[in-house]
Amino acid sequence: MANVLDLRRRIRSVKNTRQITKAMKMVSAAKLRRAQERALQARPYAQMISNVLESLVRRSDMYSDDTGDIRHPLLVEREEKNVLVVVIAGDKGFAGAFNSNITKAAHAFINGRRSQGQNIDIEPIGRKARDLVAKRYPAAVYEKKEEHYDNDLATHYEVIRHRASQIEVTGDHPTLLNKVDINEVSGLAHSIVDRYTRAEIDSVYIVYNEFKSVIAQRVVVEKLLPIRKLGSHEITVAEEMTEEQKEAAGHAAKSAGVSLTVPEESVIESEAKKFGTAEVDYIFDQAPEKLFRHLIPKYVTTQIFHALLESVAAEHAARMTAMDSATNNAGDMIDALSLEMNRVRQAAITKEIIEIVSGAAAL
Amino acid sequence: MADINQSGLLTVRLVTSDRVLVDTTAEAVELPSMSGYLEALYGHAPLLAELGAGEVRLHGGQSGNQTFFVAWGFVEVLPERVTILAENALHPEEINVEAARSELAQGEKLWQEAGDDGEKYDEANAIARQAEEKIASAEGHRS
Numbered sequence: 492m493a494n495v496l497d498l499r500r501r502i503r504s505v506k507n508t509r510q511i512t513k514a515m516k517m518v519s520a521a522k523l524r525r526a527q528e529r530a531l532q533a534r535p536y537a538q539m540i541s542n543v544l545e546s547l548v549r550r551s552d553m554y555s556d557d558t559g560d561i562r563h564p565l566l567v568e569r570e571e572k573n574v575l576v577v578v579i580a581g582d583k584g585f586a587g588a589f590n591s592n593i594t595k596a597a598h599a600f601i602n603g604r605r606s607q608g609q610n611i612d613i614e615p616i617g618r619k620a621r622d623l624v625a626k627r628y629p630a631a632v633y634e635k636k637e638e639h640y641d642n643d644l645a646t647h648y649e650v651i652r653h654r655a656s657q658i659e660v661t662g663d664h665p666t667l668l669n670k671v672d673i674n675e676v677s678g679l680a681h682s683i684v685d686r687y688t689r690a691e692i693d694s695v696y697i698v699y700n701e702f703k704s705v706i707a708q709r710v711v712v713e714k715l716l717p718i719r720k721l722g723s724h725e726i727t728v729a730e731e732m733t734e735e736q737k738e739a740a741g742h743a744a745k746s747a748g749v750s751l752t753v754p755e756e757s758v759i760e761s762e763a764k765k766f767g768t769a770e771v772d773y774i775f776d777q778a779p780e781k782l783f784r785h786l787i788p789k790y791v792t793t794q795i796f797h798a799l800l801e802s803v804a805a806e807h808a809a810r811m812t813a814m815d816s817a818t819n820n821a822g823d824m825i826d827a828l829s830l831e832m833n834r835v836r837q838a839a840i841t842k843e844i845i846e847i848v849s850g851a852a853a854l
Numbered sequence: 855m856a857d858i859n860q861s862g863l864l865t866v867r868l869v870t871s872d873r874v875l876v877d878t879t880a881e882a883v884e885l886p887s888m889s890g891y892l893e894a895l896y897g898h899a900p901l902l903a904e905l906g907a908g909e910v911r912l913h914g915g916q917s918g919n920q921t922f923f924v925a926w927g928f929v930e931v932l933p934e935r936v937t938i939l940a941e942n943a944l945h946p947e948e949i950n951v952e953a954a955r956s957e958l959a960q961g962e963k964l965w966q967e968a969g970d971d972g973e974k975y976d977e978a979n980a981i982a983r984q985a986e987e988k989i990a991s992a993e994g995h996r997s
Contacts, residue, residue, distance in 0.1 A: 529872060532872060532873040532874070533871060533872050533873070535869050535874055536869050536870065536871045536872075536939060539869060539928075539937070539939050540928075540939065543902070543928060543930070543939070547902075673871040673872065673941055673942065674941075674942070677941070759867070759869075759874050759877065762867075763869070766930055766937055766939075771900040771932075772900065773900045773901060773902045773930075774899055774900065774901040774902070775901075775902055775903070776887050776888065776889060776892075776901060776902065776903030776904065777888055777904055781904075782902070782904050782928075785904060785926075786904075786928070789926075789941070792941075793871065796871065
């Protein structure tokens with residue numbers, strides 16, 4: 492049996508661990524509150540963009556009068572042969588099953604598409620997503636081709652892609668999550684829009700952790716392109732939280748002072764819903780088609796931006812929950828060890844008394 | 855509209871991608887629309903316009919004559935309300951002139967390389983124009 496000193500040492504070490512996990516929980520809770528706030532403040536903009544688009548769609552013809560084609564390439568639906576998957580996970584670990592849930596969902600989706608014979612491109616966001624994806628699948632190979640003409644006065648660059656395998660990683664964005672910035676997201680969105688327009692890809696899905704509140708989140712696969720219905724999220728796969736997870740998350744949130752309720756709609760948000768939809772005849776400064784062409788990429792940007800903000804909030808929530816249960820487990824362990832230590836100490840005392848008593852009896 | 859006020863002031867909101875930056879009232883709002891600057895006063899006819907690179911200027915009311923630089927945006931003008939959507943909005947003094955200059959150089963480089971590709975040409979032009987406006991806005995504010 493271990494002696495009292497050993498046990499005391501172990502208890503001290505577990506206590507230290509508990510201190511650390513507790514601190515990490517509080518840090519995550521603070522970050523979560525900030526992330527939640529940010530996601531909330533970003534809502535009016537997203538709402539307005541999709542409103543304007545919707546109202547433009549209602550006012551202008553989606554189909555060209557002369558040719559009968561759909562006016563915007565992002566609304567065109569093609570047979571899904573080449574699929575792009577954007578996987579959003581976290582940058583760091585210690586967040587329970589957060590990262591593994593995402594990668595699990597992503598792999599399930601990728602494998603399903605592979606068995607249908609579709610080509611899949613992956614665009615991981617976050618270090619954890621990149622690490623997992625890079626290990627399994629090769630990176631896409633691009634060749635930059637230069638053409639000189641007009642006696643070298645003009646140069647034309649063209650990037651050609653050589654697809655070597657069915658599943659390839661087309662890029663990664665390790666810094667995107669540090670400080671979710673719309674300009675960086677916009678770069679990614681433009682590259683996606685560009686590829687879709689060139690018909691390099693026929694559809695775009697995004698795998699991320701949706702976040703409504705601490706106890707209402709799920710891992711979803713959402714279809715980003717082609718746009719079928721504006722302003723709505725087209726969820727193809729969703730994995731809800733189990734009751735057990737909800738309880739753990741609820742406990743963590745309560746002890747860290749994070750509110751469980753979904754914040755109510757602010758005045759500005761409800762006014763945002765009316766943006767561009769007044770029942771009046773607007774004067775259009777530009778032709779609706781032209782407005783349309785610029786707005787749709789912005790719409791895609793906000794959709795990704797929104798997914799990123801939610802994912803960041805979800806990551807902090809997951810870390811908070813994981814650290815809360817780690818703290819609880821450490822507490823339980825300390826209790827069990829203290830009990831054992833007391834027992835060992837008592838046994839030693841009892842043994843000594845017996846020795847004294849039996850020694851006295853022998854006299 | 856139910857909430858028309860008698861003050862003759864416009865309610866102005868500037869909404870950026872991460873928050874509602876400005877929520878105030880003003881007598882007039884200058885807007886850098888794609889086809890040139892326009893000014894909205896109280897009672898303006900309903901209008902939807904895309905904004906290019908340039909300055910949004912608020913005059914009078916509670917706004918205290920604020921100026922913001924926007925690179926791309928969208929505006930809805932109603933008789934008593936102006937709502938501006940912008941991906942980013944900066945105070946002119948916040949503009950990083952050095953960065954803008956390198957953007958301008960980048961735009962010019964793209965312009966050189968664009969060859970006969972119309973789209974790339976437009977893109978390069980847009981970048982250069984945005985950088986030029988940025989510099990003009992920052993410098994105009996300083997002088």
